[in-house]
Amino acid sequence: MNLPYACRSRFMTKDESRLNRREWLERMLAMSVLGPVAANIPMFASSTHGESQRTKWSMPGLFPGKVVSVYDQNSILRGTYQRQPVQAMIRRGMMELTGAPDWVSAWRTLFDPGEVIGLKLNPSSRPYVISAPEVVQEIISGLVAAGIRHKDIVVYDRYKAMFFDAGYDQWLPEGVRISWATDYTDPTQQRIDGYDPEHWMDMQLTLPLPKFNSDDERSRRSYVARFLTEEVDKLINLCLLKHHQSAGITNALKNLSHGLVNNVNRSHATPMLNACGTFIPTSVSIPVIRNKTILHICDAVHALYHGGPVMKPEAQQFMWDHKRIYFSTDPVAMDKIGWEELDKKRVAEGMKPLAEAYQDPFSGYVRMQPEHVDIAGALGLGVFNPEKIEFTEVETG
Secondary structure (H helix, E strand, O other): OOOOOOOOOOOOOOOOOOOOHHHHHHHHHHOOOOHHHOOOOOOOOEEEEOOOOOOOOOOOOOOOOEEEEEEOOOOEEOOEEOHHHHHHHHHHHHHHHHOOOOHHHHHHHHOOOOOOEEEEOOOOEOOOEOOOHHHHHHHHHHHHHOOOOHHHEEEEOOEHHHHHHOOHHHOOOOOOEEEOOEOOOOOOOOOOOOEEEEEEEEEOOOOOOOOOOOOOHHHHEEEEEHHHHHHOOEEEEEEEEEEEOOOEEEOHHHHHHOOOEOOOHHHEOOOOOEOHHHHHHHHHOOHHHHHHEEEEEEEEEEEEOOOOOOOOHHHHHHEEOOOEEEEEOOHHHHHHHHHHHHHHHHHHOOOOOHHHOOOEOOEOOOOOOOOHHHHHHHOOOOOOOHHHOEEEEEEOO
């Protein structure tokens, strides 16, 4: 099949003494010198806290800048995932990502017996575009093949109610554990039951409500779920390829930022108060998130190019069978590819790209902020320069 991206790489030689504009911008963003000028968005003072050892697994992981896409034309038929093609896609994708000679060795490249492995799902667009059982079950099969016991696999989403409403509990293999951060309703999202007071990020941003006390440190902080800090050794981020009204794209990065911490409403409180551009990379930069999340698998068999993430029934018109699953240890590179795929689909349907689109009946924010992907790259969470992303496409059906 034709490859829309080339495997390209460019490095400055010792004789090149001047930075080009892109490289200068990357450095300035990383040092927070440009502030709001860089992306024409508000910048907020922020910091992260928590002890977590940096390892070879830490973002961007074992394979920085490498993204694999596996396509199978039979992966979904009449709206139903097909188990055998999905199995073949995941096994081939893990082999292509790791370079292993077989699918079992591929899983063993990243996971060892005795480790407790977490699997972050995504139910927010239920029942239309959510983590599919066929994908989840094959990931669990890969872990088991690598020597991970069922009891050492923990499947998670932030809200207990969403987890059960999506039906995840009904089709997990026996012995696999489930976990969530909250089982209560908290409109302010500032309660920290289920969260770890030792792992947080502080960002000078609060919800604009009179009852809020901006001097209360909890109004400015987002704490990490104990699921990640205490229950698991490594995390697999099972994300989806979807449009998001405030962030533009919800894929690898946002599945972590808004799924593993509390007090996220402040990041997109009103149509004008949208700070996802900086909230997402700041949250993912919390050391325990950055260091424990070692693999990103994007289920894009069934995707959403507009009207997300919490879909109105009428938004079903924006779903499409992309018939692909993506693999990477680098969430930034994966999101750059996903962003391009969403834009291609939107343009093909007569819509504006994410960075240029404004409010409409299915998207309530004044302007979306997909630039959170580039900012995350500038912070060192992954590769965002397209010329340095190694993108491979393969086909199994």
